[in-house]
Amino acid sequence: MNKGQPIGIVAGDSRPDTFVFSVNPSYIPPLYDYVYVELEEVPPGEAEPRKVKVIAQIRSIRRVGIGLSPEHPWPVLKNLSMPHGNDTIVAVAKVLGYKWKERIYYPRRAPPVGSWVYLADDRLLEDFYSVEEERRLWIGYLVSRPTVKAYLDVEGLKRHMAIIAATGAGKTWTSIVLIEELLKKGATVLVLDPHGEYVAIKKSVARLGSEYVNRVIVLKGRKDQEGDILYRVSVVDLSEDELATIAGVPSRATRIRAVIGGAKKVATQLAKLLGKPALAGLKGIRNVIGCAIDAVEIAKSQSRKLEDYTVQFLRQLGLMLGLGDKSEELKMVAADEVFQRGVRRLWLALRKDTEPGYDAIRYIEELRKIGVYGVKQIRVEEFLRPGTVTIFNLAGLRAEVQDHLVYNILTRVFMARVRYIRGLKGETYPYPVIIVMEEAHRFIPPKTVKQTRTREIATVIASEGRKFGVHLIAITQRPSRVDQDVLSQLQSQIVLRIVNPRDQDAVRDAGEQLSQDLLENLPGLNTGEAVVVGPVVPAPIMVRVRDRVLDYSGTDLVLVKEWMQSFEAEKLAKEYAIEAALKLSRILGGTFDTNNLDEALTKLIGKRVKMPTIHEALLILAREHVWASYDELNGVVTGEAGTVEVKVVLQDGLIQCSTCGQKVCAHAVAVVLRAVLDDLLSTPRTEGLWEWWYNDTTRNIED
Numbered sequence: 128m129n130k131g132q133p134i135g136i137v138a139g140d141s142r143p144d145t146f147v148f149s150v151n152p153s154y155i156p157p158l159y160d161y162v163y164v165e166l167e168e169v170p171p172g173e174a175e176p177r178k179v180k181v182i183a184q185i186r187s188i189r190r191v192g193i194g195l196s197p198e199h200p201w202p203v204l205k206n207l208s209m210p211h212g213n214d215t216i217v218a219v220a221k222v223l224g225y226k227w228k229e230r231i232y233y234p235r236r237a238p239p240v241g242s243w244v245y246l247a248d249d250r251l252l253e254d255f256y257s258v259e260e261e262r263r264l265w266i267g268y269l270v271s272r273p274t275v276k277a278y279l280d281v282e283g284l285k286r287h288m289a290i291i292a293a294t295g296a297g298k299t300w301t302s303i304v305l306i307e308e309l310l311k312k313g314a315t316v317l318v319l320d321p322h323g324e325y326v327a328i329k330k331s332v333a334r335l336g337s338e339y340v341n342r343v344i345v346l347k348g349r350k351d352q353e354g355d356i357l358y359r360v361s362v363v364d365l366s367e368d369e370l371a372t373i374a375g376v377p378s379r380a381t382r383i384r385a386v387i388g389g390a391k392k393v394a395t396q397l398a399k400l401l402g403k404p405a406l407a408g409l410k411g412i413r414n415v416i417g418c419a420i421d422a423v424e425i426a427k428s429q430s431r432k433l434e435d436y437t438v439q440f441l442r443q444l445g446l447m448l449g450l451g452d453k454s455e456e457l458k459m460v461a462a463d464e465v466f467q468r469g470v471r472r473l474w475l476a477l478r479k480d481t482e483p484g485y486d487a488i489r490y491i492e493e494l495r496k497i498g499v500y501g502v503k504q505i506r507v508e509e510f511l512r513p514g515t516v517t518i519f520n521l522a523g524l525r526a527e528v529q530d531h532l533v534y535n536i537l538t539r540v541f542m543a544r545v546r547y548i549r550g551l552k553g554e555t556y557p558y559p560v561i562i563v564m565e566e567a568h569r570f571i572p573p574k575t576v577k578q579t580r581t582r583e584i585a586t587v588i589a590s591e592g593r594k595f596g597v598h599l600i601a602i603t604q605r606p607s608r609v610d611q612d613v614l615s616q617l618q619s620q621i622v623l624r625i626v627n628p629r630d631q632d633a634v635r636d637a638g639e640q641l642s643q644d645l646l647e648n649l650p651g652l653n654t655g656e657a658v659v660v661g662p663v664v665p666a667p668i669m670v671r672v673r674d675r676v677l678d679y680s681g682t683d684l685v686l687v688k689e690w691m692q693s694f695e696a697e698k699l700a701k702e703y704a705i706e707a708a709l710k711l712s713r714i715l716g717g718t719f720d721t722n723n724l725d726e727a728l729t730k731l732i733g734k735r736v737k738m739p740t741i742h743e744a745l746l747i748l749a750r751e752h753v754w755a756s757y758d759e760l761n762g763v764v765t766g767e768a769g770t771v772e773v774k775v776v777l778q779d780g781l782i783q784c785s786t787c788g789q790k791v792c793a794h795a796v797a798v799v800l801r802a803v804l805d806d807l808l809s810t811p812r813t814e815g816l817w818e819w820w821y822n823d824t825t826r827n828i829e830d
């Protein structure tokens with residue numbers, strides 16, 4: 128078509144924010160293409176009306192046959208022989224605004240009916256969406272206009288951002304493109320990576336240029352991962368309760384928690400009084416528990432007094448530390464008040480039986496295997512560097528540990544920035560930091576769904592981060608499962624395709640920038656196409672995300688990597704199995720281990736559960752986001768495994784799975800296991816209590 132020629136004419140409904148136009152059939156623009164109308168407007172700060180170009184985007188387009196309806200009989204339609212191109216084409220355009228002195232404004236007037244509608248050329252669009260060169264992040268091209276580059280304004284990231292998309296719609300891809308651009312700008316980026324997907328960046332970073340080779344750090348969240356350095360948390364800095372929770376001890380296992388708490392107190396004091404910091408670590412704590420168990424066993428044969436126990440305990444400690452039991456050091460330790468309190472706690476928890484002591488050792492040993500929890504914490508400067516992206520690999524860790532490590536690192540980074548800005552003493556970091564949080568729904572779920580430590584610090588960063596130069600990019604496929612207080616603070620959003628209506632609602636509720644009409648377009652987006660709103664863009668924009676240069680493991684199927692991941696998932700699945708067996712033993716009253724987990728679950732659910740189904744369910748737990756809630760009154764567990772919705776009536780064996788129907792499927796078992804692992808099934812059902820009472824009384828009668 129000729130440049131400058133109108134492609135349509137405003138006809139019918141016309142308003143300041145949207146207008147309908149009839150399209151010249153000789154050139155029909157595609158959906159989402161850009162047009163403009165000329166309008167007399169009074170821009171802010173001006174006295175007189177000016178002629179401005181109001182840019183609009185085509186949001187719907189349809190062809191109608193006037194006088195011709197699909198109800199006409201086929202022989203009639205067939206013989207009409209209408210030439211193509213004689214149909215009426217009606218388009219609806221959404222007004223984006225007009226640019227006046229480097230700013231974008233919404234017009235206050237509706238385009239008059241009869242106004243010409245022109246195709247917006249590339250230069251007009253480039254100017255409309257332009258971002259200053261040193262501030263721009265190139266993320267792709269306009270949808271329907273692959274010749275116009277689309278940019279984000281890095282300054283807009285100060286007010287945080289969310290990347291939201293259904294699985295497979297391209298959210299990690301988008302985040303990789305952003306990371307590339309941030310690297311080029313010299314930003315400090317910290318990626319929280321629960322699946323280890325970003326680790327592949329390291330191997331491909333040379334493609335950006337040789338100067339980038341040393342600008343990726345892989346921070347290991349587990350000592351047996353591949354990576355550059357191991358993250359380290361000091362056990363001394365953890366509270367006794369925190370340690371027990373991270374170790375995976377259920378909140379109701381009060382005696383095991385008491386053992387761990389007492390042993391930690393004793394170990395910490397020993398380290399302090401004897402000047403041997405290593406004694407305060409997990410190994411030290413385990414050894415203290417060992418001494419406590421031995422002391423109880425020996426003291427039991429003599430008396431059950433605390434004094435006798437203390438004598439035995441000191442003797443055991445002396446043996447462990449290589450100190451004579453009459454040594455000055457041991458006397459000094461024995462006289463310490465905090466130490467005595469720890470000893471007393473151990474005695475109270477173990478004097479009846481030592482089983483909780485052995486359980487506590489098992490929990491501590493499991494935690495030791497991770498290798499992160501030691502006596503020294505890592506320094507911020509070891510893992511954050513200017514112009515460098517740090518990938519915190521959290522793959523293969525239990526949810527409690529992931530949550531704690533993310534909480535810990537975010538607190539460290541945030542406090543380092545607060546100290547720097549306020550000139551306070553202590554560890555500082557001199558540059559702003561951008562946090563990329565994958566799977567944000569894992570770490571910051573609504574309070575009503577799950578309590579996490581990360582939510583506390585994420586809430587602080589979302590509201591105060593801007594002042595201190597800590598900026599959050601949260602990525603999720605389940606915005607309805609992210610705390611609304613945090614989500615609403617993420618003022619920019621990149622929204623790719625989302626299909627779940629609940630998630631669409633959550634996106635709309637979170638930020639008013641995303642208008643209803645943009646939301647309605649989301650299901651129609653292709654993979655890699657996104658709507659961007661908020662301070663990162665001059666006006667809402669639809670982009671096709673550009674090709675990325677860097678790799679991530681979600682894209683190319685590298686077999687060895689796949690196997691590594693499956694290996695890690697298997698490892699995690701095994702940990703879950705052990706934990707579930709332990710907890711099921713308590714709930715059902717029996718001794719279950721990983722070999723008869725099927726019996727335990729059959730008993731709990733009330734329908735035969737087979738081992739292969741359990742194994743599959745454990746892998747779902749290890750790989751996907753599974754949540755559960757429990758209606759105590761009716762004994763109903765509801766939840767989701769990934770995107771599959773599940774409802775199970777315990778003991779009645781009634782199952783409803785949105786994918787598999789009513790049979791015992793891995794989704795249902797995964798959700799029930801989640802409920803078990805999260806200690807939701809603490810109270811037995813009323814019938815259970817009666818059963819217990821009945822059995823107990825009959826047993827007494829038989830006696």
Ligand SMILES: [Zn+2]
Binds near residue numbers: 771784786787792795
């Ligand atoms: Zn299912």
